[in-house]
């Protein structure tokens with residue numbers, strides 16, 4: 001059924017992430033799909049400077065930490081190595097998720113959602129932005 005599952009993760013939110021990843025892994029196993037984890041970081045001045053100076057490898061602390069956390073998460077996932085990959089993007093989650101979804105030809109996006117509360121109604125701003133901008137199925141895990 002699914003061939004490519006994109007799982008955008010807010011790696012600072014461990015509980016939320018763990019829950020969404022569980023569902024994604026289950027579906028990936030069922031349909032032998034590839035799985036891509038993605039974390040989107042805000043564009044920081046450190047990153048802009050490192051590119052402007054011609055040293056794109058000089059990453060800022062946030063992206064180094066994000067990459068470490070993503071690697072750990074990938075290692076903890078019970079799927080064959082070649083089936084899981086990860087990437088980091090910079091910008092707004094909504095837009096970058098749409099870009100990566102088309103890069104990996106995602107046929108399903110799995111995201112977490114906070115419990116509905118009075119301030120966010122049923123979906124928070126990231127989650128609703130992702131749902132509205134995606135041109136594929138989105139599973140919101142609660």
Ligand code: ADP
Pocket residue numbers: 007008009010016017020038039040041093110111112113114123124125126127128130
């Ligand atoms: P909001 O509070 O605006 O709903 P959440 O923090 O609840 O946003 O995020 C909902 C989901 O959106 C997360 O579980 C994750 O799947 C995705 N998400 C949020 N922020 C990011 C991010 N920076 N990078 C990748 N995915 C994200």
